[in-house]
Amino acid sequence: MTTAPEKTSAGDEQISGAEIVLQDVVKQYPGQKVPAVRSLSLTIPAGEIVMFVGPSGCGKTTSLKMINRLIEPTSGTILIDGQDVRQQSENQLRRQVGYVIQGGSLFPHMTVAKNIAIVPRLLGWDAEQTSRRVDELLDLVGLEPARYRDRYPRELSGGQQQRVGVARGLAADPPVILMDEPFGAVDPITRQRLQDELLSIQRELRKTIVCVTHDIDEAIKLGDRILILQEGAEVAQYDTPDVILSNPANDFVADFVGAGSSLKALSLARVSDVEIRSVTTARVGDPVAEVRQRAEANGDSSVVVLDQRGRPRGWPMLRQLKGDRIVEPAEELEIDIDERATLNDALDTMLSSRHGAAIVTGARDQYLGIVDFQAVTDHIRAMEEQGGE
Amino acid sequence: MWDFIVERKADIAFNTYQHASLVLQAVLLATVLAVALAVLITRVPRLQGVANVVSAIGLTLPSFALIGLLLPLTSIGPTTGFVAVAFYATLPILRNAVVGLQNVDATLLESARGMGMSELTSLWRVRLPLAWPVILAGVRISTQMSMGVAAIAAYALGPGLGGYIFTGLAQIGGANAVNYAVVGTVGVVVVALVADGLLLLLGRLTISKGIRA
Numbered sequence: 292m293t294t295a296p297e298k299t300s301a302g303d304e305q306i307s308g309a310e311i312v313l314q315d316v317v318k319q320y321p322g323q324k325v326p327a328v329r330s331l332s333l334t335i336p337a338g339e340i341v342m343f344v345g346p347s348g349c350g351k352t353t354s355l356k357m358i359n360r361l362i363e364p365t366s367g368t369i370l371i372d373g374q375d376v377r378q379q380s381e382n383q384l385r386r387q388v389g390y391v392i393q394g395g396s397l398f399p400h401m402t403v404a405k406n407i408a409i410v411p412r413l414l415g416w417d418a419e420q421t422s423r424r425v426d427e428l429l430d431l432v433g434l435e436p437a438r439y440r441d442r443y444p445r446e447l448s449g450g451q452q453q454r455v456g457v458a459r460g461l462a463a464d465p466p467v468i469l470m471d472e473p474f475g476a477v478d479p480i481t482r483q484r485l486q487d488e489l490l491s492i493q494r495e496l497r498k499t500i501v502c503v504t505h506d507i508d509e510a511i512k513l514g515d516r517i518l519i520l521q522e523g524a525e526v527a528q529y530d531t532p533d534v535i536l537s538n539p540a541n542d543f544v545a546d547f548v549g550a551g552s553s554l555k556a557l558s559l560a561r562v563s564d565v566e567i568r569s570v571t572t573a574r575v576g577d578p579v580a581e582v583r584q585r586a587e588a589n590g591d592s593s594v595v596v597l598d599q600r601g602r603p604r605g606w607p608m609l610r611q612l613k614g615d616r617i618v619e620p621a622e623e624l625e626i627d628i629d630e631r632a633t634l635n636d637a638l639d640t641m642l643s644s645r646h647g648a649a650i651v652t653g654a655r656d657q658y659l660g661i662v663d664f665q666a667v668t669d670h671i672r673a674m675e676e677q678g679g680e
Numbered sequence: 681m682w683d684f685i686v687e688r689k690a691d692i693a694f695n696t697y698q699h700a701s702l703v704l705q706a707v708l709l710a711t712v713l714a715v716a717l718a719v720l721i722t723r724v725p726r727l728q729g730v731a732n733v734v735s736a737i738g739l740t741l742p743s744f745a746l747i748g749l750l751l752p753l754t755s756i757g758p759t760t761g762f763v764a765v766a767f768y769a770t771l772p773i774l775r776n777a778v779v780g781l782q783n784v785d786a787t788l789l790e791s792a793r794g795m796g797m798s799e800l801t802s803l804w805r806v807r808l809p810l811a812w813p814v815i816l817a818g819v820r821i822s823t824q825m826s827m828g829v830a831a832i833a834a835y836a837l838g839p840g841l842g843g844y845i846f847t848g849l850a851q852i853g854g855a856n857a858v859n860y861a862v863v864g865t866v867g868v869v870v871v872a873l874v875a876d877g878l879l880l881l882l883g884r885l886t887i888s889k890g891i892r893a
Contacts, residue, residue, distance in 0.1 A: 361794055385796035396791040400809045400888035410795050443890030459795075469794075 306338035308499030309372035309466035311358060316367035318353055318524075326365070327353045328524035335516075337372075337466075338497040342514035344504055344547070350524030355469055355503050359388045371467055386410050389468035389498075394476040395456025397444040403429070403455050404440045410463040428458040431492060433656065450481035457489065461496070470502040474509065483636050486512055487629035494631065495654055507548055511536065511558050512633050519544050533559055557671075558633040565634065565670040567651050567660035572597055575604065575619045579612045595650060595658065596620065602656040603627050606646060627652050630659055634667055641667075684859040692844075692863060699840030700871050702833070703769075703826045706762055710769035710826075711819055717770075718777030719803065731778065735771045743768065743832045751836060761833030761840070768829045769822045776818025780811030813887050820879045827872040831864065841867040 312335070318328040328350045335341045343351040356362040358369055360381050369376045376384055397406045404425045411421045426436040432454040444452055453474065460468050473489075474482045486509065493500065504510055510517045511532045519527040519535065521543055528540040536559065539545040571586040572595045586594050586609055596605040596617055605620035626644035628637055630651050640649040641664060648663035685692065721727045747764050754760040784807050792802040808815075834842025844864030851857040884892075 359794060361790065382796040382798055385794055390791065390794035392787065392791055392794070396787050398788060398792075398806060398810075400890045402890070409797075413796055413801070443888075445890060 306497040307464070307466060308338040308497055310337040310370075311335040311467060311499060311501065312368075312370040312373075313354075313358075314368045314370070316354070316357060316369060317365045318350070318357060318362060319365045326523060328357070328364075330367070331524050331526070333518065333526070333529065335499060335501060337499050339515040340493060340500040340502060340513055342502050342504055342510035342517045343520060344507055344510045344517060345520035345524075345527075346522075346547075347505065349520045349522050351503050351518075351520050352471060354520070354524050355471060355501060358467070358501065359385050359390060359469055361385075382413075386413055386463060387465050387467075389460035389462075389465040391456050391460035391468065391470045391473050393472045393474075394449065395444070395452040395454075395459070397452055397455055397459070399444050402441050402443055403434075403447070406444070406455060407459045407462050409459065414463055424462065425458075428461055429455075431461070431495075431655075432458045433488060434458075448481075449477045450485060453477060453481075453485055454488070457485075457492070461492075461498075465498070467499045467501070470500060472503055472505070475504075482509075483632070483639070487632045487636070489513065490631035491629050491652075491654060491656075508558055508635075512636075519547060557638070558635040560634045560670060560674070561630065562628060562632050562634065562637050562649075562651055562662055563630040565662060565666045567630075567662055568666070569660045570595055572658065573617050575599065575617050577617045579615060579617060582617060583609055583612065593646060595661070597658050600655075601658055603650045603652060603658045606644075606650060624650070626650060627656070628662075629653075634670065637662055638664075638667060681859055681862070684856060685863065688863075692867065695839070695841050695843065696867050696871060699827075699830055699842075699868065700875065702758070702761060702765060702830050702840050703823060703871075703875065706765035706830075707769045707819060707823050707826055710766050710822060711773055711815075713766075714770045714773035714818070715777050715808075715815060717774055718781055721774075721778055722781045728778070731774065735775055738767070738771050743829045744835070747833065747836050756837050758837075758839050760836040761830065764833050764836075765826050765829050769826045772822045772825065773815065773818040776821075777811065777815045780814030780818075781807055783814070784810045809888060810891065813883070813891065813893070816879065816883050816887070820876060823875050823879060824872055827868050827875070831868050841871070 313333040316331045319326040345351045357364045407425045408421045429436040474485050518529045521527045528544045571589045571591045573582040575598050593608045598604050627650040628640050630653050648661045651659045653659045721731050750760045792806050830840050831842035841864045844860045848857045848861030
């Protein structure tokens with residue numbers, strides 16, 4: 292595989308999302324006394340992630356599904372980029388709005404590539420353009436295209452299926468993506484990685500993402516804004532995570548956010564907020580003797596091994612280096628963490644690392660440096676001092 | 681016995697072919713009919729009870745009786761046989777097709793809708809492929825059953841191997857009675873086994889690798 296040119300950071304700031312506006316949206320199911328959504332008005336700014344949270348039955352999923360008309364509102368208006376969603380046919384609308392649901396919900400009889408290509412095919416893209424897009428997306432969600440393109444969903448792990456689900460939602464490059472409990476069906480460690488990856492993808496794409504979850508921690512971690520809903524989709528509070536944590540609007544929000552919100556503040560601070568240290572790195576294929584010399588000069592007893600595309604692949608001790616050249620480690624690296632990950636996750640990862648530190652990665656898993664306990668405790672101390680003033 | 685077969689080689693081969701062809705055509709029509717009905721039934725839940733009753737009664741109806749009922753309508757000849765076989769063949773396929781279509785995970789259908797698939801596209805690209813293994817199992821059962829029904833259709837002078845069985849029965853005690861009956865019966869069994877093998881092969885070719893058991 293050759294080195295792909297990485298996007299310049301100037302392009303990262305481009306917002307490709309569209310604004311969503313809900314005006315007095317009501318959903319009343321026939322035969323039910325109370326409306327599922329009483330009257331919801333809301334503006335979701337372009338390029339942001341907005342999390343819908345609330346207890347079950349509060350109408351958060353109903354509200355989400357009204358945006359792509361899987362559920363038709365009883366009254367009210369929904370605008371995407373200033374356009375009423377009822378102006379075009381349901382199917383046309385849905386092909387322009389990404390939709391990701393729990394577990395990925397991949398079609399088991401289609402290969403990964405076919406699953407991702409569904410919307411492009413519905414839109415009538417030609418075969419070559421579609422397959423180029425599929426490979427691009429697989430690469431974006433961290434799955435080697437050559438290896439995964441022709442697999443069937445049942446041959447993938449839960450986390451991989453969910454990644455394909457995200458890729459499928461992004462397939463036709465929609466400005467708006469709706470996610471319904473996207474990471475509900477995977478184990479906590481995988482969930483954390485998927486969340487990090489979503490943040491990393493979002494940093495690159497800047498879509499408007501509306502995501503339903505029942506997990507307040509997930510909402511705090513992912514959301515630029517959080518919408519907390521009470522029964523009947525009554526807005527309890529709609530604000531940024533730090534305002535919600537530091538200044539809950541009412542008892543309901545305070546209860547929902549829960550105790551230990553100072554600890555939860557750890558999920559507000561990102562790895563990028565703390566000091567990232569650099570250590571000796573080596574590329575796969577570098578001569579071992581030279582690497583050892585460099586590490587010793589820096590006073591490091593270990594080196595971070597990067598692959599040809601600058602992604603960390605391992606973190607061996609110097610004494611573990613054998614042979615003439617650095618070889619690519621066989622096992623999956625598990626102590627890497629995205630720079631947008633929360634300190635909470637970082638601490639978690641550090642605990643499972645024998646270096647007491649985690650490798651920090653940026654866009655497309657590029658190596659940035661490492662973060663250790665020292666850096667986190669320093670940051671907490673600084674935060675406390677700030678709060679004490 | 682051997683001489684009996686050798687003497688009538690061409691005749692037996694022709695009747696075997698006729699038997700297979702009758703069943704093949706009837707099952708083909710039955711499959712199309714059953715799947716279309718099943719799609720309708722799964723859309724209109726009220727029809728489901730009706731369908732269950734009809735197929736339950738239909739399967740208890742003796743094939744002899746059905747042929748008797750059909751005679752005034754379709755008269756003696758291959759048409760009666762074809763209609764009778766197609767009728768019975770439809771029932772097991774219909775049952776399986778309804779079950780198969782209903783068992784398609786509702787969240788998959790919602791995600792199909794959420795991506796902007798029309799009802800028809802979703803049927804063609806999601807529901808039918810996912811229900812296909814169950815439908816095909818119904819087709820296999822139906823084919824086996826139709827082999828026997830087709831033999832009885834010979835009573836109304838339908839084509840196929842059934843003729844030998846009836847000839848044998850009519851001549852009981854006669855010189856070739858057993859030969860006739862055995863050739864007819866074994867012939868039907870052989871055709872049935874070959875057909876089943878072919879359907880298995882069809883399954884290997886048409887069921888997606890992602891859902892094959």
